[in-house]
Amino acid sequence: METLGFLMDGFAVALQPENLMFALLGAFLGTLIGALPGLGPANGVAILIPLAFTLGLRPETALIMLTAVYAGAMYGGRISSILLNIPGDEPAMMTCLDGYPMARKGKAAEALAISAVASFMGSLIATIGLILLAPILARFALTFGPAEYFALFLLAFATLGGITGKNPMKTVVAACIGLMIATVGIDNTGVQRFTFGALELYEGVDFIIAIVGLFAISELLFFIEDKAGGGKEKMQVNKLKLSFADLRAIMPSCFRGGFLGFIAGVLPGAGASLGSFIGYTLEKKMVGKKGYFGEGDPRGVAGPEAGNNGASSGALVPMLTLGVPGSGTTAVLLALLISMNITPGPLMFTQNADIVWGVIAALLIGNFLLLVLNIPLVGIFVKLLSVPPRYLLPIVTMIAFVGIYSISNTTFDLYFMVAFGVAGYIFRKLEIPLVPIILGLLLGPEMEKNLRHALDLADGDWSVLWESGLAIGLWVFAGLGLILPYILGPLLRRRMGKAMEEGPTAD
Amino acid sequence: MNIKKYLTLVAATSFSLSALAWEPSGKVECIAPADPGGGWDFTCRSVGNVMEELDIVPGNVQTLNMAGAGGGVAFAHTVSKRAGEEQVLVAASTATTTRLAQGQFPGMNAEMVNWIGALGADYGVIAVAQNSPYQDLPALMEALKEDPRSVKFAGGSAKGGWDHLKVLIAARAADVESLPRIPYLSYNNGGEAMTQVVGGHVDAFTGDITEVQGFLESGDLRVLAVLSEERLPGQYADIPTAREQGIDALGPNWRGFYMPADIPAETRDYWINSLDRIYTSEEWQAVMTQNGLMPFHMSAAEFENFVQEQIQSIADLSREIGLIR
Numbered sequence: 001m002e003t004l005g006f007l008m009d010g011f012a013v014a015l016q017p018e019n020l021m022f023a024l025l026g027a028f029l030g031t032l033i034g035a036l037p038g039l040g041p042a043n044g045v046a047i048l049i050p051l052a053f054t055l056g057l058r059p060e061t062a063l064i065m066l067t068a069v070y071a072g073a074m075y076g077g078r079i080s081s082i083l084l085n086i087p088g089d090e091p092a093m094m095t096c097l098d099g100y101p102m103a104r105k106g107k108a109a110e111a112l113a114i115s116a117v118a119s120f121m122g123s124l125i126a127t128i129g130l131i132l133l134a135p136i137l138a139r140f141a142l143t144f145g146p147a148e149y150f151a152l153f154l155l156a157f158a159t160l161g162g163i164t165g166k167n168p169m170k171t172v173v174a175a176c177i178g179l180m181i182a183t184v185g186i187d188n189t190g191v192q193r194f195t196f197g198a199l200e201l202y203e204g205v206d207f208i209i210a211i212v213g214l215f216a217i218s219e220l221l222f223f224i225e226d227k228a229g230g231g232k233e234k235m236q237v238n239k240l241k242l243s244f245a246d247l248r249a250i251m252p253s254c255f256r257g258g259f260l261g262f263i264a265g266v267l268p269g270a271g272a273s274l275g276s277f278i279g280y281t282l283e284k285k286m287v288g289k290k291g292y293f294g295e296g297d298p299r300g301v302a303g304p305e306a307g308n309n310g311a312s313s314g315a316l317v318p319m320l321t322l323g324v325p326g327s328g329t330t331a332v333l334l335a336l337l338i339s340m341n342i343t344p345g346p347l348m349f350t351q352n353a354d355i356v357w358g359v360i361a362a363l364l365i366g367n368f369l370l371l372v373l374n375i376p377l378v379g380i381f382v383k384l385l386s387v388p389p390r391y392l393l394p395i396v397t398m399i400a401f402v403g404i405y406s407i408s409n410t411t412f413d414l415y416f417m418v419a420f421g422v423a424g425y426i427f428r429k430l431e432i433p434l435v436p437i438i439l440g441l442l443l444g445p446e447m448e449k450n451l452r453h454a455l456d457l458a459d460g461d462w463s464v465l466w467e468s469g470l471a472i473g474l475w476v477f478a479g480l481g482l483i484l485p486y487i488l489g490p491l492l493r494r495r496m497g498k499a500m501e502e503g504p505t506a507d
Numbered sequence: 508m509n510i511k512k513y514l515t516l517v518a519a520t521s522f523s524l525s526a527l528a529w530e531p532s533g534k535v536e537c538i539a540p541a542d543p544g545g546g547w548d549f550t551c552r553s554v555g556n557v558m559e560e561l562d563i564v565p566g567n568v569q570t571l572n573m574a575g576a577g578g579g580v581a582f583a584h585t586v587s588k589r590a591g592e593e594q595v596l597v598a599a600s601t602a603t604t605t606r607l608a609q610g611q612f613p614g615m616n617a618e619m620v621n622w623i624g625a626l627g628a629d630y631g632v633i634a635v636a637q638n639s640p641y642q643d644l645p646a647l648m649e650a651l652k653e654d655p656r657s658v659k660f661a662g663g664s665a666k667g668g669w670d671h672l673k674v675l676i677a678a679r680a681a682d683v684e685s686l687p688r689i690p691y692l693s694y695n696n697g698g699e700a701m702t703q704v705v706g707g708h709v710d711a712f713t714g715d716i717t718e719v720q721g722f723l724e725s726g727d728l729r730v731l732a733v734l735s736e737e738r739l740p741g742q743y744a745d746i747p748t749a750r751e752q753g754i755d756a757l758g759p760n761w762r763g764f765y766m767p768a769d770i771p772a773e774t775r776d777y778w779i780n781s782l783d784r785i786y787t788s789e790e791w792q793a794v795m796t797q798n799g800l801m802p803f804h805m806s807a808a809e810f811e812n813f814v815q816e817q818i819q820s821i822a823d824l825s826r827e828i829g830l831i832r
Binding site: 141142143144145146186197199200202203339340343345409410449452453456457459 | 542572576577580613656659694696698702705706708709
């Protein structure tokens, strides 16, 4: 019942007019960015981080806004999936399968509405799960010593590629690049590493700069490369005709998808792609021959949508309680928390209770806002989608520059951000995923520190790393996480590919 | 003659009056050498507010966050780009003197800026988990004397940083030998370090009194000693000082300001007097109580000397543990 009281306090924070306003703004911008083909939630949050700094928001307001962006981007992802058959990001892929056929049958509005309702249900279920599970996990986190934390970080890295990752080797390469960048700066014994006497490098590379550079600036470079930008398919949305019976028919799918998605999200590394995939396949199994999956079955939209939104909220659980993000977007949110001097972990629930519960409440409110926002406003989003990127991207770039400059007031950071942008462009050309780089950068110093601490405490005895049962368990999971993608990955991807039939046109 | 003398006197007085009456006009900046949300940021913003309330500044005080190198970027900026500017204050604390003492701001030293004053302090504490066998500071120190590696400390600063130094200051005062062998684990902040102590993974916590408040109230943490001259007021009155336990160790983490070099004496005096006024004001006293800041005030020459002495003693200690040569 204590939890309920905290949640009420959280609502008090989230419902302040200013916070509510920024939640609405975040939800709107998030939906917009998520709807742009190719831009997923991780990019969305990364692009809008500088906005929070530009506006000089207080920590809880900034977090609430960016959580709303996160939720909004998950929502927006399906607009382009359904209307254009171009998923905004990987988790939205499964929505194409039945969403696009529905749109072609002239039921675009219904598909969008169903996915909005399913997203809402998925998030709602997962947020309730988060509320129930997070405090328990936070208490459990006290039993984590340095050795256990080290194993946990290993687990996070091992499962990074995830079951759906394209090329596990490239994921490892990316994580190593991130870890290497993380070694820059003064280490915790006071020795300088790769600082070349530059004061700006003493504290290492600021991950916010890296994130904005890698995601936002490289996006701009990609745009410059294919100046085309204009030639988009015309999108048509019909008038909405959705009965209560239709909604009731998809409810079971929503519940199943949301629940499974949440579990998939809590597991580090698995993330939203797995959530939506499980959501879809389960629906197909459950409904069986009675459905017409792949040809525009509403349940084929509801299942994966609930699944991917469930997973995205579920991914907040390990991030908030242990400081280990379960997905790319939560990694970006973690970076934001750290840069605001808030350390995720068990203490956050006591020391920054107002912020944690404010964010959780904001998630609930944000989802409600999105539901209200999306059904009537879908036409506007579709219109906004036709705004050529040549207007949109310069604005994004401007916000990025102003935002980064306002953090530390040095031009050094701006050069750095541009350098990261160029690097991000090259990595994307080489199909090296960016999220593991960020995770390496973010978790590298922590992992190193915990290893040092563990050895310090044990007077240099390495066996301390696998002494406790908890640590052994984590090592075993890490081992599985590293091996399974090689066995299960191709299998799953083949199935996913078979299900896609036409396959998405974008990467 | 008399009249002429009188006139010169009037002229001189009015001249000196106008000189004394230097007042800031336009923008006043306070540089916080860290990201928003930290201690320096707090110093700038809260002092800035009080300055506005007391009409010490004409408009408002703009806080400029300039993170990097633990304050080194801001220090270098103040030395190289702000010399002679009369309306720039830079937040500082014991972390600043620690880094200066250890030569972590390369090519720079404390004489390159004007030290204006300090407006309060957070005192160091040494604490253990509730179920720890150590009941007081001497018991802990006895254990260290027998085996310097027997008690492991966790703190929020880097190795050689202020939290680490507090352990060494106390250990040296208790005549513990081989200080470099005492294990110190550094965490990102006091909170993380405390969690590890409460969770039973590390033996003792070193930090500041404001950091332990939460765990002190919940009873998870037992503070063995506070490193202040006298017992602290209010809710902390039950905590014994190290001194009264026979260990003469002090660890104030003061909060104060420095200004760029080459500023006129009257400008410097204006800011020194202003800090004195702020310290005695009701508004600032309220801020101090609210944020757990303890009485600690110095300004002008006294503060300058204090800073030099602190740097000297930290340098000695750092040399002793082999952190600097």
